[in-house]
Amino acid sequence: MTYKTVRINPISPEPPRASVLVIYTGGTLGMVYDTKGKQLVPFEFEQIIERVPEIRRLDFEITFVTLYDPIDSSNMSPELWAEIASIIYKNYAAYQSFVILHGTDTMAYTASALSFMLEGLNKPVILTGAQLPIGIARSDARENFITALEIAAATDAYNNPVLGEVCIYFNSVLLRGNRAKKKESSEFNAFHSENYPILATAGVHIEYNRPYIAPIQSDQPLKLHTRLDPRVTFLKVFPGITPEVVRSIFRIKDLRGVVLESFGAGNAPTSSWFLEEIRLAIERNLLIFNVSQCDGGKVTQGQYQTSKFLQQVGVLSGSDLTAEAAITKMMFVLGQSNDLDTCRAMLTTSLRGEMSN
Numbered sequence: 255m256t257y258k259t260v261r262i263n264p265i266s267p268e269p270p271r272a273s274v275l276v277i278y279t280g281g282t283l284g285m286v287y288d289t290k291g292k293q294l295v296p297f298e299f300e301q302i303i304e305r306v307p308e309i310r311r312l313d314f315e316i317t318f319v320t321l322y323d324p325i326d327s328s329n330m331s332p333e334l335w336a337e338i339a340s341i342i343y344k345n346y347a348a349y350q351s352f353v354i355l356h357g358t359d360t361m362a363y364t365a366s367a368l369s370f371m372l373e374g375l376n377k378p379v380i381l382t383g384a385q386l387p388i389g390i391a392r393s394d395a396r397e398n399f400i401t402a403l404e405i406a407a408a409t410d411a412y413n414n415p416v417l418g419e420v421c422i423y424f425n426s427v428l429l430r431g432n433r434a435k436k437k438e439s440s441e442f443n444a445f446h447s448e449n450y451p452i453l454a455t456a457g458v459h460i461e462y463n464r465p466y467i468a469p470i471q472s473d474q475p476l477k478l479h480t481r482l483d484p485r486v487t488f489l490k491v492f493p494g495i496t497p498e499v500v501r502s503i504f505r506i507k508d509l510r511g512v513v514l515e516s517f518g519a520g521n522a523p524t525s526s527w528f529l530e531e532i533r534l535a536i537e538r539n540l541l542i543f544n545v546s547q548c549d550g551g552k553v554t555q556g557q558y559q560t561s562k563f564l565q566q567v568g569v570l571s572g573s574d575l576t577a578e579a580a581i582t583k584m585m586f587v588l589g590q591s592n593d594l595d596t597c598r599a600m601l602t603t604s605l606r607g608e609m610s611n
């Protein structure tokens with residue numbers, strides 16, 4: 255594990271306006287072509303400063319930390335989430351805010367996981383990345399990075415942070431992290447949040463949508479939770495799904511939780527074999543958490559005949575959770591308790607503004 259720190263001296267003779275810890279994890283933002291020009295590989299974060307010399311003009315004190323060799327975010331894991339969350343926790347008092355440079359592919363999973371792992375957060379944690387590597391002339395990395403730093407440092411008239419939650423900043427919009435989804439792999443507007451309003455828009459000015467920003471509870475100490483239970487999986491239903499597929503998922507050894515990706519408002523097939531498999535799985539104490547395959551709207555079990563059984567048999571409604579927030583919430587909740595009633599109550603209650611109750 256490498257842990258390197260570089261301090262950028264503020265150019266201004268005034269004391270720095272903000273102190274931000276930047277955690278560099280990898281992703282496209284820091285990618286360059288390898289020597290043969292054949293594929294994109296991660297480069298060292300010191301080179302980011304060379305590519306974005308403008309950041310030296312912010313009168314901030316910025317500290318960079320790389321906790322391991324930069325990764326493509328497809329290799330993100332609960333262990334690395336624990337590393338990132340621990341870095342924030344250890345450095346919490348020393349910095350005003352935190353910016354995480356991260357690949358876009360799993361950024362919404364990381365943002366969701368961190369929101370659960372950092373309880374009582376009252377400082378901003380802003381994830382950002384880019385669709386084009388920073389070394390490329392048309393890259394979106396510079397704007398994303400610089401504006402994420404500005405947002406991380408934003409304070410109100412009383413010098414209190416404007417934000418105290420985990421967010422994603424990308425292509426002019428700031429989103430609640432556990433409400434965001436990657437929706438686009440080629441255009442610059444990579445993220446959206448169908449079920450929760452944008453928290454800020456960065457045009458000529460950065461306009462904050464204050465009624466939707468989580469209130470800051472400054473009297474709360476930060477609590478770190480690093481225990482996540484990875485014994486969870488997705489089951490995405492589709493017309494034609496076979497008993498073999500469903501059975502093999504429900505019978506995975508030691509499995510504790512399944513996020514059921516259902517149709518529309520939480521509907522699933524009503525074939526007797528499917529209902530029986532669900533019933534047996536719940537009888538074996540498996541937690542089944544129902545989220546919709548639709549990006550917008552919410553699960554309302556019982557609204558249609560095709561979801562009534564799910565409600566009756568004890569499938570838990572995931573309301574308007576994203577799949578990313580649902581799976582990380584399950585890992586988190588199962589990591590906190592072995593008591594099924596406690597887990598059920600936590601899953602169906604909004605813990606960090608991730609769902610509407």
Ligand code: ASP
Nearest residue numbers: 281282326327357358359
């Ligand atoms: N594969 C890259 C990653 O997620 C894509 C990106 O950064 O946009 O690390």
